Structure formats: structure tokens, C-alpha cells
Amino acid sequence: xxxxxxxxxxxxxxxDKPILRGVNLTMNHGETHxxxxxxxxxxxxLGLAIMGxxxxxxxxxxxxxxGEDVLEMAPNERARAGIFMAFQRPMAIPGVKMADFLxxxxxxxxxxxxxxxxxxxxxxxxxxxxxxxMSHLRMDPEFARRYVNDGFSGGEMKRAEILQLAMxxxxxxxxxxxxxxLDADAVRLASESxxxxxxxxxxxxxxxxxxxxxxxxxxxxxxxxxxxxRIVETGGxxxxxxxxxxxxxxxxxxxxxxxxxNQEMIAEEAAV
Amino acid sequence: xxATATDLKFDxxxxxxFIASRTEPDWLIALRREAFEHFQSMEWPARRAEEWxxxxxxxxxxxxxxxxxxxxxxxxxxxxxxxxxxxxxxxxTVDSHCRAESLRESLAAQGVIFGSLERLASEQPELVxxxxxxxxxxxxxxxxALHAAFxxxxxxxxxxxxxxxxxxxxxxxxxxxxxxxLSHTLIVLEEGAEATVLHEANSVQxxxxxxxxxxxxxxxxxxxxxxxxxxxxxxxxTFQFAHQHAIVDRDASIQWTLAAMxxxxxxxxxxxxxxxxxxxxxxxxxxxxxGRQHIAYHTLQHHVAPHxxxxxxxxxxxxxxxxxxxxxxxxxxxxxxxxxxxxxxxxLILSSRARADSIPGLExxxxxVRCTHGSTTAQVDExxxxxxxxxxxxxxxxxxxxxxxxxxxxFDRITIESVRDALGQTIARQVREYA
Numbered sequence: 263x264x265x266x267x268x269x270x271x272x273x274x275x276x277x278d279k280p281i282l283r284g285v286n287l288t289m290n291h292g293e294t295h296x297x298x299x300x301x302x303x304x305x306x307x308l309g310l311a312i313m314g315x316x317x318x319x320x321x322x323x324x325x326x327x328x329g330e331d332v333l334e335m336a337p338n339e340r341a342r343a344g345i346f347m348a349f350q351r352p353m354a355i356p357g358v359k360m361a362d363f364l365x366x367x368x369x370x371x372x373x374x375x376x377x378x379x380x381x382x383x384x385x386x387x388x389x390x391x392x393x394x395x396m397s398h399l400r401m402d403p404e405f406a407r408r409y410v411n412d413g414f415s416g417g418e419m420k421r422a423e424i425l426q427l428a429m430x431x432x433x434x435x436x437x438x439x440x441x442x443x444l445d446a447d448a449v450r451l452a453s454e455s456x457x458x459x460x461x462x463x464x465x466x467x468x469x470x471x472x473x474x475x476x477x478x479x480x481x482x483x484x485x486x487x488x489x490x491x492r493i494v495e496t497g498g499x500x501x502x503x504x505x506x507x508x509x510x511x512x513x514x515x516x517x518x519x520x521x522x523x524n525q526e527m528i529a530e531e532a533a534v
Numbered sequence: 535x536x537a538t539a540t541d542l543k544f545d546x547x548x549x550x551x552f553i554a555s556r557t558e559p560d561w562l563i564a565l566r567r568e569a570f571e572h573f574q575s576m577e578w579p580a581r582r583a584e585e586w587x588x589x590x591x592x593x594x595x596x597x598x599x600x601x602x603x604x605x606x607x608x609x610x611x612x613x614x615x616x617x618x619x620x621x622x623x624x625x626x627t628v629d630s631h632c633r634a635e636s637l638r639e640s641l642a643a644q645g646v647i648f649g650s651l652e653r654l655a656s657e658q659p660e661l662v663x664x665x666x667x668x669x670x671x672x673x674x675x676x677x678x679a680l681h682a683a684f685x686x687x688x689x690x691x692x693x694x695x696x697x698x699x700x701x702x703x704x705x706x707x708x709x710x711x712x713x714x715x716l717s718h719t720l721i722v723l724e725e726g727a728e729a730t731v732l733h734e735a736n737s738v739q740x741x742x743x744x745x746x747x748x749x750x751x752x753x754x755x756x757x758x759x760x761x762x763x764x765x766x767x768x769x770x771x772t773f774q775f776a777h778q779h780a781i782v783d784r785d786a787s788i789q790w791t792l793a794a795m796x797x798x799x800x801x802x803x804x805x806x807x808x809x810x811x812x813x814x815x816x817x818x819x820x821x822x823x824x825g826r827q828h829i830a831y832h833t834l835q836h837h838v839a840p841h842x843x844x845x846x847x848x849x850x851x852x853x854x855x856x857x858x859x860x861x862x863x864x865x866x867x868x869x870x871x872x873x874x875x876x877x878x879x880x881x882l883i884l885s886s887r888a889r890a891d892s893i894p895g896l897e898x899x900x901x902x903v904r905c906t907h908g909s910t911t912a913q914v915d916e917x918x919x920x921x922x923x924x925x926x927x928x929x930x931x932x933x934x935x936x937x938x939x940x941x942x943x944x945f946d947r948i949t950i951e952s953v954r955d956a957l958g959q960t961i962a963r964q965v966r967e968y969a
Contacts, residue, residue, distance in 0.1 A: 313920075313924050314923075315920055316916070316920065336923070336928075336929070337920060337923035337924055337928050338923045338924075338927055338929070339925070341924050341926040342926050347924060349921065350582070350925075351918075352921065353915070353917050353918045353921040355918055355920075355921075355922065355935065355936060355939055356943075357938065357939025357940055357941065357942030357943060358935055358936070358938070358939035358942070363922075363925070363935070364924075366927065366931070366935070367925035367926045367927065368926075368932075369924075369926075370925075370926030370927065370928075371925075371926040378928060378930060378931055384756055392615050409939070409942075421843075425936070426925065430925070453650055473659075506659070
């Protein structure tokens with residue numbers, strides 16, 4: 263089955279400060295898109311706005327998943343509809359075991375109509391699947407008994423996000439700097455896992471990254487460059503390679519208005 | 535007032551009628567008379583007094599309550615803590631009168647004494663007299679004096695030297711609408727004795743009123759081990775004033791788990807005195823308040839002897855306009871070198887109108903000790919909620935999970951399965967819908 267995530271002219275503010283100034287992006291199932299851009303250009307904001315973070319106000323535009331209005335959905339409905347984001351900085355939930363958290367999450371996402379209090383996936387069935395996925399990601403089984411992201415190292419957090427991605431099998435996944443904080447080996451493992459999951463489960467992937475390591479294993483069909491809250495250029499794999507090699511100077515010069523907006527946003531963020 | 539068919543107030547006439555209704559040893563009557571005299575000569579606590587400055591007593595009127603002179607007809611049910619547990623014995627107290635008591639024959643044969651304190655004060659006068667008010671000070675305040683004058687019913691748990699009671703002993707205390715409970719609980723473990731006591735206090739319904747003026751005394755001889763669990767779930771219009779004290783001797787240990795879920799207004803003084811080297815105490819406290827509840831705990835871990843360990847952890851969640859007060863003190867006497875003391879109070883505030891006061895304190899006279907204390911007060915983090923929502927949790931499910939997780943540290947410390955289950959159920963019941 264084919265799915266489409268379509269973002270049109272998306273405008274997003276934090277308070278009264280505009281961050282996204284008209285983003286257009288269409289992703290089809292099975293495609294990998296790289297989202298690149300200098301700091302403060304709005305990449306993470308796009309991810310959080312797609313998930314429905316209450317701190318980000320959508321002031322214009324639309325997000326449609328297979329024609330359904332995503333902006334009308336609560337965050338948990340977006341997750342249940344098949345949109346996933348691996349967080350750049352996942353939150354710790356002390357006292358809640360990874361396995362319990364994931365069992366509840368997996369049940370809700372697989373049974374989108376589940377009401378609170380209804381049965382979860384049978385424990386035995388869930389444990390078996392979790393164990394398989396963890397062994398595939400070369401994770402210590404002990405991991406499932408630890409509290410969600412509590413006291414995790416940077417690398418452990420990122421791997422936990424990938425484990426969740428593997429369990430929830432979304433239609434579209436946004437990976438927000440999933441490679442940052444990982445050493446070379448961990449990036450390779452994470453990349454392989456993502457490629458594996460993406461290849462097997464056929465997702466649409468939006469990879470937000472500064473590096474090319476993740477993209478080596480997940481070659482993008484499309485590369486988007488964000489600057490000043492807009493996607494200013496879209497190309498193929500070559501564009502990602504160029505940006506990694508030569509940085510954003512060409513982009514900054516080519517789009518002076520976006521560059522000015524970007525500088526303004528960075529200055530405002532620094533002032534906060 | 536329907537449960538107690540009496541019009542007797544807590545005044546001189548009421549006291550004389552109360553005494554006249556009882557057949558008790560002279561020493562006990564004398565003790566009561568002295569306490570009542572003290573009660574009459576004492577003032578209610580001053581509003582500015584340190585223990586009361588955060589707990590406004592003005593809504594409490596003793597005149598509204600009556601002396602529980604006779605057995606009431608309040609119906610009773612089963613306990614939550616004892617669900618699915620093989621019990622060694624059980625005492626059911628309704629409106630300050632013992633309604634049922636049982637003890638396994640095998641335990642009685644080993645010399646275990648377990649039953650109504652009121653009855654045993656006559657049948658085992660030596661034992662009761664030796665220990666009664668040896669841990670709780672009847673002159674501490676006006677409530678303590680009132681309790682000492684009027685206590686009735688109550689429970690006596692006596693485990694002789696070297697006797698290990700494997701099955702938990704269950705104390706159930708039930709309060710009828712508008713009724714008064716004046717139970718006195720006396721637990722004595724002789725040298726090397728071991729026991730588990732599960733104590734729960736309930737009302738006939740959640741929004742019931744009433745007055746609970748209880749006291750708990752725990753006396754542990756050297757090398758004895760006690761697990762004491764108390765689940766306090768009285769009605770939301772009840773008042774509770776309680777003094778709960780344990781004295782723990784050499785190489786003895788106590789694990790004291792308490793859940794304070796009920797009461798409209800509660801003021802509890804809780805303390806553990808470590809009086810012999812090597813004594814060990816762990817306290818796990820859970821409070822979860824809602825509506826307009828006001829729950830105040832004043833705790834003391836008193837290191838009298840050297841080489842003792844105390845570890846007090848209280849976790850509280852507050853919703854609606856409720857308020858908790860926790861004031862903890864580690865007191866280390868000059869002789870108590872090598873003390874290892876720890877106290878902590880964490881609060882999770884679930885509503886902008888709820889409030890938590892947390893006042894840790896240290897008073898250390900010895901110079902070679904390790905004492906740590908801490909307190910945190912936080913709200914449910916919206917970023918945590920969002921993260922869970924992004925994994926398919928509804929907002930309500932997310933908050934419930936975060937709150938349950940907040941209490942998990944306490945659950946991890948509880949070694950009795952039925953207690954973990956009962957607490958889990960009680961907390962889950964308490965968590966509101968968060969739309």
C-alpha cells in the first residue's frame with residue numbers, strides 16, 4: 263500500500279516569533295529524504311510541528327497523511343496514524359520500564375482505536391517480539407528492564423529510539439539527528455538498523471542530520487536544504503554530499519533573504 | 535453521629551461516664567485520669583507553633599464528636615492489604631471497639647499474644663503496663679493527652695523472645711460516618727522475634743466524616759525484625775491526629791511502609807528512635823492527595839546509639855487544591871557516632887492549585903556521622919507528556935504512567951507482594967483524568 267505525507271506552505275511560530283515560513287515537502291512511502299541546513303534553520307521545528315508539539319503554533323499551511331488532516335489530530339493520534347519521530351533529546355521517564363512503556367506504545371499504535379484501560383498485547387507475545395528486535399539491534403536484554411531513558415548515555419538513548427522505531431513500524435519516520443552523540447561504530451550500527459527497518463518495513467524516512475554517515479547507509483533520493491525556515495533547495499544524493507563536503511556558504515549566498523531570516527532567528531534564540 | 539448511641543462529649547461528664555462504663559485495672563484508670571487532667575489544663579496548639587503553622591486547626595471542633603462508648607452497628611468488609619494473603623491472625627476494630635479477633639493456634643502455643651488491647655490490659659496487665667505509653671508521650675500535645683484519657687479498643691501484638699511469625703498479622707480499623715476512633719496499637723517484639731503487621735484504616739465511604747485519634751507504639755528488643763505496613767484510607771471529611779513512634783534496640787530492624795491516602799485533615803507525628811548499636815530503620819512513605827485534603831507528617835529519625843542506620847523516603851503527589859506538609863528531622867545525639875542517616879521527600883504537583891511544603895532538617899551533635907537529606911518538588915513535565923504522546927499514549931495515559939513511575943522507587947523497596955499490589959491499586963484509583 264502506498265502512503266503520502268504532504269506538507270504544504272507550512273508556517274509555524276513559537277509565541278509570536280515565526281520559525282517556519284512556508285515549508286513544502288511531499289514524501290512517498292519507501293522514499294528517503296535528507297533534511298539538512300545550518301543551525302537554527304528550523305529542521306527540528308519541522309519535526310516537532312509534524313508531531314504536534316503544543317509549544318509550536320501552526321499559523322498557516324497544511325499537513326496531510328493520505329489526505330487526512332494531520333493538524334486536526336492530537337499527538338497520540340498522529341502516532342497512531344503512523345507518524346514517528348526519533349527525538350534528538352528523548353525524555354527520561356523515571357520509574358517506568360522500557361518494556362512496559364513499549365508494550366503500551368506498541369499496543370496503542372497497532373490498535374489505533376484502543377481505549378484507555380483495554381487490554382494490551384499479550385505479555386508473552388510482546389516479550390518475544392521485543393527480544394528479537396533487541397537482539398537484532400545488539401542490545402543487552404537488561405535494557406528492557408531499565409527505566410525509559412533514565413540515566414542512559416547519549417548512544418543508549420539513540421539506540422532506544424531506534425528500538426522504538428523498529429517496534430512501532432510507522433508509515434513515516436522523522437529521525438532528528440539520530441546520529442549525533444554516537445561514535446563511529448554506533449552510527450554504523452544505527453545506520454544499518456535503520457536501513458534494515460526501512461528496507462524491510464517500507465517506511466518513508468525524513469533524516470535530519472549534519473553528517474553524511476547516516477546517509478551513507480540510507481542514501482536519500484532527495485536532499486532538502488533548509489535556511490531561514492524554508493526549504494530553499496532540493497536535490498538528490500549529490501546535494502547531500504556537496505553540503506557535507508563544502509558546507510552552506512553557497513546556499514547562504516544564493517538565498518540572501520533566507521540567510522537574513524536565519525541570522526535573525528539565531529539572534530533571537532541567543533537572546534532568550 | 536448515628537454509629538455511636540451516646541451524647542457524651544469529650545468533657546468532664548463524658549470522661550466520668552466513660553470511666554464508669556469500663557472494667558479496667560486501677561493503674562490504667564489512674565493513667566487515664568492523669569491524662570484527662572492534663573488534657574483539661576492544656577491549650578490547643580497555638581497557630582504560630584512550628585508544628586501547626588502550616589496546618590490550620592480552626593476547622594476542627596472537638597464538640598462535634600461523641601465518645602464511642604458502645605459497640606456501633608457500622609457494617610464491615612474485607613481488607614485490601616490482606617487480599618490473597620495467609621494471615622497469622624486478624625483483629626477487626628469498628629468505631630474504636632474490637633469486633634472480631636483471631637490468632638492461629640500454633641502461634642498462641644508459642645506465646646504470641648494478639649488481640650484487643652483493652653481486653654489484654656486486664657488479662658496481661660504486667661505486659662501491657664510495662665509497655666503502654668513507653669514510646670508515645672501522652673503529654674506531647676493536647677491530642678496525645680486526649681487519646682491517653684479516652685483510648686479504647688486497640689490492638690496488642692506481642693511476639694515472645696525468638697519467635698518468628700511468618701504469616702502477616704492483620705489489623706483492620708473501620709470508621710463509621712461521623713464516628714470516632716481512639717485505637718491504641720501496641721506492638722512489642724522481644725529479643726530475636728520477627729513479625730509482619732499489616733494495618734489498614736478505612737471509612738464506610740470515601741467522603742465520610744469522623745475523627746481518628748490514634749496512637750501507635752512499636753517496641754523492638756535487640757535483634758528483632760519487624761515489617762509494619764499501614765494503609766490509611768479514611769474518608770475525605772475525617773480528621774486524624776496521630777502519634778506513631780517506634781523504639782528500636784541493638785541490631786534490630788524495622789521496615790515501615792505507610793500510605794496516607796485518606797483524611798480531610800491529618801496531622802501525624804512519626805518517629806523512630808534507634809537506641810542500640812546496629813539498629814536499622816527504613817521508612818517508605820506514600821501520600822496522594824486530592825480535593826481539599828491536607829496531610830501533614832512530622833517525622834523524626836532519632837539516633838540515640840552509635841552505628842545505627844536510618845533511611846526515610848517519602849513520595850507525595852498532590853492534585854486539585856490539596857496540600858501536603860512534610861517536615862523531617864534527623865536528630866543525632868552526641869553518643870551516636872558513626873550514624874548513617876538519610877531522609878528524602880519528593881513531591882509531584884499535579885495541579886496549579888495544589889501545594890507541597892517540604893522541610894528537611896538535621897540536628898547533629900556527634901562529629902563522626904554521615905547524614906544526607908534532600909527534597910524535590912516538581913510538576914509533571916510537559917515534555918515528558920509530549921514524548922509519551924508521540925508514542926501513542928493519550929495525555930491521560932501519559933500522566934498516569936508518569937505518576938506511577940514517580941512512586942516506583944517506593945514500590946521497588948517494598949518486599950511484600952500484597953502490599954505492592956494494594957498500593958498500586960490505590961494509586962491507580964487516585965489518578966484523575968487528565969484531559
